[in-house]
Amino acid sequence: MKKLINAPDDVVSDALEGLAAAHPSLAVDMDSRVVTRAGGPRPGKVGLVSGGGSGHEPLHAGFVGYGMLDAACPGEVFTSPVPDQMLAAARAVDGGAGVLQIVKNYTGDVLNFQMAGELAGEEGIEVRSVLVNDDVAVEDSLYTAGRRGTGATVFVEKIAGALAEQGADLAALVTVAEQVNARTRSFGIALSPATTPASGRPGFTLAEDEIEIGVGIHGEPGRRRGPIGTAAQLAETALDAIHQDLPLDGEVLVMVNGMGGTPLIELYIVFREVRRLLAARGVAVARNLVGNYVTSLEMQGFSLTVCKLTEQFTELWDAPVQTPALRWGR
Amino acid sequence: MKKLINAPDDVVSDALEGLAAAHPSLAVDMDSRVVTRAGGPRPGKVGLVSGGGSGHEPLHAGFVGYGMLDAACPGEVFTSPVPDQMLAAARAVDGGAGVLQIVKNYTGDVLNFQMAGELAGEEGIEVRSVLVNDDVAVEDSLYTAGRRGTGATVFVEKIAGALAEQGADLAALVTVAEQVNARTRSFGIALSPATTPASGRPGFTLAEDEIEIGVGIHGEPGRRRGPIGTAAQLAETALDAIHQDLPLDGEVLVMVNGMGGTPLIELYIVFREVRRLLAARGVAVARNLVGNYVTSLEMQGFSLTVCKLTEQFTELWDAPVQTPALRWGR
Numbered sequence: 001m002k003k004l005i006n007a008p009d010d011v012v013s014d015a016l017e018g019l020a021a022a023h024p025s026l027a028v029d030m031d032s033r034v035v036t037r038a039g040g041p042r043p044g045k046v047g048l049v050s051g052g053g054s055g056h057e058p059l060h061a062g063f064v065g066y067g068m069l070d071a072a073c074p075g076e077v078f079t080s081p082v083p084d085q086m087l088a089a090a091r092a093v094d095g096g097a098g099v100l101q102i103v104k105n106y107t108g109d110v111l112n113f114q115m116a117g118e119l120a121g122e123e124g125i126e127v128r129s130v131l132v133n134d135d136v137a138v139e140d141s142l143y144t145a146g147r148r149g150t151g152a153t154v155f156v157e158k159i160a161g162a163l164a165e166q167g168a169d170l171a172a173l174v175t176v177a178e179q180v181n182a183r184t185r186s187f188g189i190a191l192s193p194a195t196t197p198a199s200g201r202p203g204f205t206l207a208e209d210e211i212e213i214g215v216g217i218h219g220e221p222g223r224r225r226g227p228i229g230t231a232a233q234l235a236e237t238a239l240d241a242i243h244q245d246l247p248l249d250g251e252v253l254v255m256v257n258g259m260g261g262t263p264l265i266e267l268y269i270v271f272r273e274v275r276r277l278l279a280a281r282g283v284a285v286a287r288n289l290v291g292n293y294v295t296s297l298e299m300q301g302f303s304l305t306v307c308k309l310t311e312q313f314t315e316l317w318d319a320p321v322q323t324p325a326l327r328w329g330r
Numbered sequence: 331m332k333k334l335i336n337a338p339d340d341v342v343s344d345a346l347e348g349l350a351a352a353h354p355s356l357a358v359d360m361d362s363r364v365v366t367r368a369g370g371p372r373p374g375k376v377g378l379v380s381g382g383g384s385g386h387e388p389l390h391a392g393f394v395g396y397g398m399l400d401a402a403c404p405g406e407v408f409t410s411p412v413p414d415q416m417l418a419a420a421r422a423v424d425g426g427a428g429v430l431q432i433v434k435n436y437t438g439d440v441l442n443f444q445m446a447g448e449l450a451g452e453e454g455i456e457v458r459s460v461l462v463n464d465d466v467a468v469e470d471s472l473y474t475a476g477r478r479g480t481g482a483t484v485f486v487e488k489i490a491g492a493l494a495e496q497g498a499d500l501a502a503l504v505t506v507a508e509q510v511n512a513r514t515r516s517f518g519i520a521l522s523p524a525t526t527p528a529s530g531r532p533g534f535t536l537a538e539d540e541i542e543i544g545v546g547i548h549g550e551p552g553r554r555r556g557p558i559g560t561a562a563q564l565a566e567t568a569l570d571a572i573h574q575d576l577p578l579d580g581e582v583l584v585m586v587n588g589m590g591g592t593p594l595i596e597l598y599i600v601f602r603e604v605r606r607l608l609a610a611r612g613v614a615v616a617r618n619l620v621g622n623y624v625t626s627l628e629m630q631g632f633s634l635t636v637c638k639l640t641e642q643f644t645e646l647w648d649a650p651v652q653t654p655a656l657r658w659g660r
Contacts, residue, residue: 002521002541004596004632006560006603011595014561018598021605022620057594077595191332211332230336231344261591263627264387265341265407266334268348273336275351290352292622297593300628302334327657 001200008197012054012076016061023324025065032088033081035061036071040092046164046173047071047093050102050157051086052109053078055196056217059153059294062325068161069102069323077196077297078218080108086116090125098126098170102156102177104149105133128170130177132156134186134305136245137214137222148216151255151305152184154293155317158326162319176316180307185246187238188303190215190259191228194296213237217259217296217303231266235273238304243281248306251286252278253317255305260295262302267291270302287317293325331530338527342384342406346391353654355395362418363411365391366401370422376494376503377401377423380432380487381416382439383408385526386547389483389624392655398491399432399653407526407627408548410438416446420455428456428500432486432507434479435463458500460507462486464516464635466575467544467552478546481585481635482514484623485647488656492649506646510637515576517568518633520545520589521558524626543567547589547626547633561596565603568634573611578636581616582608583647585635590625592632597621600632617647623655 005011013030020028020035027038041047050060051073060072070093075081090099099120103113110131117127134152141148160177168176190212193202203219206212211234214222223241228234242248256271258264271290278285286309294303307313320329335341343360350358350365357368371377380390381403390402400423405411420429429450433443440461447457464482471478490507498506520542523532533549536542541564544552553571558564572578586601588594601620608615616639624633637643650659 002539002558002630004521004561004564004592004600006562006599011599014602015595015598018600018602018605018620021615022598022601022618054595055593057598062594191334209332228332231334232336234334260593261628261630262334263385263590263625264392264622265345265384265627268345268352268387269336269341270334270348271352272344272348275348285351288352290348292594295593297595298591298630300332300591 001195003197005197011197012074016074019061029088033085034071034073034089034092035064036092037065041070041095043095044097045095045167046097046170047095047099048102048161048164049086049089049093049099051081052104053080055297056295058325063157063323065323067165067319067321068157068326077198080106080112083112083116083119086113087119090116090120090127094125098128100160100170100173100177101127101129102153103129103131104153105131105146106143107145108143126170128174130156130174130181132181134181134184135216136185136187136241141216142220143218150188150217151186151257151294151303152181154255155184155253155307156180158321159313159316162316180313184305184307185242186303186305187241188215188301189213189234189238190299190301192261192300193219194299215301217294219296219299231269232273235270236277239274239277242304242306248281248283248308251284251309253287253307253309254285255289255293257294257303257305258292259299259301260292261298261300264291267302274304286314331525333527335527341527342404346404349391359418363415364401364403364419364422365394366422367395371400371425373425374427375425375497376427376500377425377429378432378491378494379416379419379423379429381411382434383410385627386625388655393487393653395653397495397649397651398487398656407528410436410442413442413446413449416443417449420446420450420457424455428458430490430500430503430507431457431459432483433459433461434483435461435476436473437475438473456500458504460486460504460511462511464511464514466515466517466571471546472550473548480518480547481516481587481624481633482511484585485514485583485637486510488651489643489646492646510643514635514637515572516633516635517571518545518631519543519564519568520629520631522591522630523549524629545631547624549626549629561599562603565600566607569604569607572634572636578611578613578638581614581639583617583637583639584615585619585623587624587633587635588622589629589631590622591628591630594621597632604634616644
């Protein structure tokens with residue numbers, strides 16, 4: 001294992017110190033392991049909290065800032081954060097209007113956010129949760145009952161975050177977040193595995209020419225393995241899986257996401273193919289993200305996330321955002 | 331070789347089509363292979379042109395936009411663009427105030443930009459060039475007489491780009507660009523090699539525990555090979571090499587740059603160490619970039635770039651920039 005780390009046990013705390021030093025717009029509570037916006041909560045604004053295992057950067061801490069999240073709770077690598085973190089986050093961001101938890105569907109995350117929500121409730125903080133489960137690859141998985149949550153998280157965080165900034169109440173945010181999740185699907189393909197610092201070994205192995213089709217963001221198995229094809233073929237495989245589950249039409253928001261070890265030049269090639277295939281079905285890519293947003297350490301591969309836009313989604317997507325990983329319009 | 335491509339020969343053109351589709355702010359001339367800002371040149375503004383081999387994305391096309399470059403010329407992967415591209419770029423961005431070419435010091439790039447500058451001059455376009463040669467690792471290299479140009483390119487493009495936006499003339503831009511280069515140094519370390527699509531084979535090989543210390547952005551050999559150490563040790567190696575060449579003091583701008591295959595979480599750890607080591611020497615990191623900016627396909631590793639700030643540099647660094655890869659303040 002060759003990694004730029006000091007010791008496996010220090011990876012998350014060292015990285016959080018680096019994150020805090022790099023971004024004055026963030027406040028990092030090293031004891032609680034909670035990343036918030038510098039300056040504290042805005043009275044009357046619903047606080048948006050997300051979190052999950054580390055190793056998926058910039059998710060989630062990279063999306064803390066104006067127009068998106070108020071707090072992120074990073075767990076150990078590929079490990080759920082604990083309820084105490086989530087409770088500390090809820091306390092830190094509650095401006096009196098309650099807290100929305102954005103939870104990717106992994107069993108540990110779901111249970112811990114639920115417990116944290118109950119504890120916060122006992123303290124008088126109103127907490128609601130939305131579950132993100134957009135990955136069509138498999139119905140149940142290693143760490144999941146039901147579908148895994150992946151790329152849609154970025155869309156939910158951005159769109160609900162923009163609405164929260166406008167002063168929407170908790171119920172309205174739950175509604176829009178659920179709508180985004182309902183209209184979004186993802187599918188991932190891995191060319192190589194990732195190695196967690198703690199294990200020191202690749203999470204799985206692939207033959208020289210083999211890929212994992214439908215892979216999860218922790219290297220969970222997908223639908224099948226097969227030989228690598230062209231970028232056009234891989235894009236079609238991912239898009240077909242999505243389209244079969246949620247027939248696409250009209251205007252869509254597309255993310256071609258790198259798993260962490262894939263060159264950007266390759267992601268642009270995949271985007272070219274996705275856009276071409278969608279155009280052939282009469283579907284227009286109205287908005288897009290191409291880059292590393294939901295990674296799996298150094299895994300090579302990509303995931304495709306497609307959201308069927310509504311007028312409201314587009315408007316909220318275009319609204320100003322100022323986070324380390326997503327910035328525009330202000 | 332597992333890559334998200336259609337065919338080795340189509341990598342650059344397919345990626346350029348993807349880039350054009352992803353970023354409406356860019357105009358991509360597929361025939362000339364030139365990426366410019368949409369909307370054409372601004373009369374009276376000096377046009378900033380850069381370019382070089384592909385495979386280093388987001389460099390250079392990702393830095394085309396308000397406050398930075400006016401045009402980028404992408405060559406084939408790890409191969410210099412041709413003079414015709416650079417000439418087309420000069421024509422496309424000349425607003426009557428001349429063109430500044432920002433050239434990384436690789437023999438092919440230098441010769442071709444020189445030829446393009448002469449051809450443009452014959453057409454009445456005033457062209458000046460600045461050579462970027464910040465990499466302290468080695469004096470001469472595989473493709474270079476003198477030092478290689480790497481991370482400083484981003485700083486030169488940003489700082490000169492901001493000054494150009496303010497209406498500075500060509501001579502003033504040459505001066506500031508040369509000053510940035512003179513006050514900036516870089517050093518890179520590779521944990522793994524990259525494979526170009528054309529060759530299908532890794533550019534070099536390393537043992538299980540071995541790293542290349544002082545590596546170039548095309549996998550050129552550095553100073554030596556050695557066993558991997560901690561992030562703290564690697565940061566110190568890179569910083570020592572820089573400090574030995576250019577003693578650091580006061581305030582600096584630091585980039586911890588991923589080579590393309592390194593997880594973001596590791597880059598934050600390296601940044602933590604760099605900042606700590608600089609603080610111990612009484613040097614303050616006043617500005618920073620942590621992420622993938624000058625990559626080498628899927629190579630794992632990082633490069634460290636440090637610029638000794640002046641008041642002018644800081645002001646121009648903070649000025650608004652709107653490009654696919656760098657965005658703030660507007």
